[in-house]
Structure formats: structure tokens, C-alpha cells
Amino acid sequence: MRRAALLLLTLVTLAGCGATSNQEAAAGELAVERAAMHPGTIDLFVHNGTARRTTLAQVAIDSGFVGFSGPATAVAAGGDAVLTVPYPWVRGEGYTVKVITGDGATLDYRIDPQ
């Protein structure tokens, strides 16, 4: 629970061509704020609302590690990052996303069925 205060579970509603509505991260939080679905890939939008640089080290979808593209360096305090995940997502199915930071904290996010 030591890092639980850093975590935020945001709900997302998929609409249109894949952009999502979402809740913003509260001030001081590190969170996945929204997801955008594209054919064969998922973009995860992360905001670092904390006062410290953070590395986004690993991504898991539905309890399985996945490859992704993202920032080459740590995300600065107040900064944003997009993680692009190649993933064979299926219309009508929901997904759980977990981003693991360099110090092991996890950012949980739920993608509702499109």
C-alpha cells in the first residue's frame, strides 16, 4: 500500500474512431488518463502529476506483459507520455491495463468494451 496513493483507476468510454473520454489525474498523481484504440494497437496516455521524474518500465494487458513504444527517458514531473502497445484487441471486449514504473509502482487502468 506504500505507493497506493499514487495510483488512479480511471474509467474510459470508447467513442468515435477510438478516442476516449476519461477522468483527469488528480493533482499530484501519476496515472494512465485515457486510451485510444487503433487497429492492432492501443495508445495509453500517461500524465505524471507528481513532483518527481518517473520511468515507465513495463506494460501488462490482461495480466500478460506486452511490448510497447514509449519515451526513451523518464517522464518529467508534470510531463506526459504516450505508450503505444501493439495488441490484437477485439471489438466488444474490455481490457485491464497495468503500467509498472521503475520503482515497482503500478498504474491500473480499465478499457471498457468498445
Added chain:
Amino acid sequence: MLCSLASAATAGVVRHGARAQAASSMPMPMKHDTAFMASLRGRTVDPKVNGFDPHAVIRDFDRGKTHRSATGRVVREFEIEALDKDIELAPGVTFPAWTYNGRVPGPTLRASEGDLLRIRFANGSQHPHSLHFHGIHAARVDGVPGAAAGVIAPGQTTTYEFVARPFGLHLYHCHAFPLAAHLARGLYGAFVVDPKDSRADADELVMVMNGFDTDADGENDIYAVNSIPFAYMARPVRVKRGELVRLYIANLTEYDPVNSFHVHANLFEYFPTGTSPFPSEYTDTVLQCQGQRGIAELRFEDPGRYMFHAHQSEFTELGWMGVFEVS
């Protein structure tokens, strides 16, 4: 900016515009190596970072230092130190482990049935710890609070002395409270007691199944054998066709009630706890609760690559997966 992004999405603005707006303040992208993808591309945690290599751990047995007592009994002495140490589990993910001798799992201690064991334990951690052995021994050396030396304070030492018995595959772990925290941080290892007449020659491998709760929420985020997820995918475990392979399999996974071992395209004879010369089962999958362990023996008939993993998909895809390369 984030507010505007959210509003734009809600208002139906196409994603490309929103992404372009966001990208202006974002770091340049690069391809990341996840544990799984890294394994497929031949990259995993650099053993130099942690000071231990899962490929060495799998065949590493600490037989201690021996001498004969006046009565002719083998006296076998081990040195174990508890140390706090950050370890890199998956590429980029650091975990504040508690270790025995700087590694997770701790050294695989090995003795013969009937040896007199003296295990000197030094607590170099900032937290109280102990050594609790499975097997048969007196209560005074059980390594639990209230039993003789009990839990050892930081900076203190003690020596556990008992006769190794019965033959089989056993364990040792910290028994300080809260138990879950001490095991989840990495304070455990395998303890092999060989029969007096020894076992048949074999290529022997130790596989300690474990998990890591990186965010301390009471659930594991990463699974492995010998701690580093996908280490044996990135670099297969090499074995010889037709040679007897003996696997010492133990489950030290905290937080999950069970773990399992499965090998592809082959079956093995399974000896629960290794305490009988007769196998209980001929199978390709075994289930173990926490603390359960057993010996599996098999010979690969054909060359090639054979996967092994937990037969729990979540554990498998979160790191507990490897490959035997038979040649």
C-alpha cells in the same frame, strides 16, 4: 493541456489532432523491451546488475565446508547472511528485496542424510530475521519466535545445528513476522538432502517458483522461477538428449495459494518432497501449494526446444516461462 485533451476527445475531435497536441510536450519515443518481448529478442536483466545469474543459480549447489567429527560423522558448515538489496526483476523494474547471501532465492544448501549441519546465520539486514528449515530437527533450532535464539536482531548471529534428515527436497525461509512480508521480499531457498547411497547421476536443476509484489498491494505483479522473469526464454536451459534430468522444484510464491510446473511434449516421474525412491506420478504437470516441493525426473528423447512454465496462464505471461534446449 490535459483538460483540453479530455475535452477534445469527448467532443469527438479526431485522435490524431489530440495526439499531435499532446506530443509537442512529450519525450521522443523509443521501443521498449518488456520482459516477454525482451526474452524473445534475447535480452533480459543483466546478471551483473543483481550480482547473481539465474543461469548459475539453476545449477548452483552450496555443499558447505566439511570435516569429520571424532566419531567419523561428516560435519557440514554453511554461512548465511541476511542482506537488504535492491534487485532488478524485469528490465527497468527495481525491487527492494531481502536476501540470503545477496540473492533470491538464497543458496541451495546440499547435504547427505546423516550429516551434522552447522549453519551460521548473520543478520546484516536492517530488520529482524531467522532461518527456519523444513525437515526433522529439534524445536530449539526451528528458527521461530520463542524457540531458543528465535528471531535474530540486526547485527546479531546464531548457529543452527542439527542432523540432515530425511533425504529429500526441503526448504528454508525466514520465520519472522509478518511472515508474508518476509517471504515476499525473498528470504527463502531450497535445501537438498541426498540419500546416503546417493541418487543416480543426472543433470540437476533447481527451480524455485516465486512471485514479486512490486507495488505492495498484496498481489504479485511478476512471476518467475529463480526470480528473473523470462530468463530461461532469453537464454534456454541446455540439456542433453537421453541424459537423465533431475529437477528440484519448490514453490515459495507468496500471496497466491498455488503454483505449478508443466513441461511440453514430455512426461516426468514425480517424487513429492523427494522422500521416497518411488515416484507417485508420471505426468507433465504438477501443482504445489506454498512450501510444497518435489523432484521430477525425465529424459528428453528428441532434440529441440521444449517450453516449461506454470500451467496458470497469468503466471506464465507475467514471467514464469522458460525453454529447455535439447541437443
